[in-house]
Amino acid sequence: MELINNVKAIVLDLDGTLLNSKKEVSERNKKAILTAHKQGIVVIFATARPPRSVKDFLPHELQDIATMVYYNGALIVNKVLDYRQHYPIDSAITSEIIEFVITYQADACLSVESEDTWYSNKTLDYKKAMNTDVNPTVISLNELKKINASKLLISQYSHHEKLQKQFEHKVNTICTDAGTLTQIMAKGVSKEQAIREICIQNNIPMGDVMVFGDDWNDLELFYACGFPIAMGNAIPELKDTAYFITDTNDEDGVAQVLEKLTCTVNNS
Structure with missing residues (x-):
């Protein structure tokens, strides 16, 4: 992966991406995300899961710094900004x-x-x-x-x-x-649309967003973001679209990329 220094936000899927096969966030992945946040990069978690489920898997340190996208975009929550948006099916x-x-x-x-x-x-x-x-x-x-x-x-x-x-x-x-x-x-609800909404609020171009994913519900987001990163265990369609293919969710594939990214930020 070529060194890049214009990433202003990272979007992380959970299952098959940030979470390993034991449904855990490794210490290496957690540290890499916290380092990115400290360097001013906006952190967004985008998942198909409901809030109650995410609370069980995602460390509190990460929940406290991020904007959360649940239900593939139907619910967006940022507790720090006291922001909440729900898009239900009638x-x-x-x-x-x-x-x-x-x-x-x-x-x-x-x-x-x-x-x-x-x-x-x-x-x-x-x-x-x-x-x-x-x-x-x-x-x-x-x-x-x-x-x-x-x-x-x-x-x-x-x-x-x-x-x-x-x-x-x-x-x-x-x-x-x-x-x-x-x-x-x-209709109109997707991870992509949720991320667009969040990026507008933060004045971040979609071209400056790095997204990590592994499954079909990440595909539209891969097309929309500037730096789509496919996990080693991702479906072929994501790998074909990716800017870079990292290692699997059991090999800290997320951290491997973010460590290079934060090093780039440090050197810019």
């Missing part, structure tokens, strides 16, 4: 999508996230399907349809392409986790 659209899903696959594993609360209409063990240690609150299907959802989740769904085509003008739909998880956000 309940009428939530209802339409749920009806469509159960029409094609009645046994679909479907749940709704709404501002850090998780709901489902079935009592299931979501721990493996959703890569979490907790299960959602079970409510009736009719109650589920009335929620203004931060994000809709469908696991092991066989009709992702039909769903995406049917609702492409109403919501933003992506398929992640090797095709096993369909994630649905409000």
Whole structure:
């Protein structure tokens, strides 16, 4: 990677990127991020996860210095600036999508996230399907349809392409986790749009943003930012778009790049 000195913000995905396979942030990665922050670089974490989940994985030292993007961009929070923006799916659209899903696959594993609360209409063990240690609150299907959802989740769904085509003008739909998880956000909601909003607030050009990622929900952001960094474990589409490919999330790939970056800043 060539030395660069005009990075003004870094955006970090969590799963498969900053977090290792044990769902931990290594000391090396934490130190590299804190060093970047001390040198004036804006730190942003952008994840598909809800706030409660991020609190379990991300060290408090990092949470305290960063702007947080949750639900792939549906919720943006900066506690220092007392800033909070939520972009939910209207309940009428939530209802339409749920009806469509159960029409094609009645046994679909479907749940709704709404501002850090998780709901489902079935009592299931979501721990493996959703890569979490907790299960959602079970409510009736009719109650589920009335929620203004931060994000809709469908696991092991066989009709992702039909769903995406049917609702492409109403919501933003992506398929992640090797095709096993369909994630649905409000139309216009994405990590990219959230980062654009944050950069406008901080007067930072997108060309001066470095982003780290590994999966489909990072792809638009890779196209939009000046310095997209693909993890060694990233999908091929991200690697093809990347400015640089670093080592995997189990090899401190994030820290390897940031250590070079902060050295560049020091020498500029």
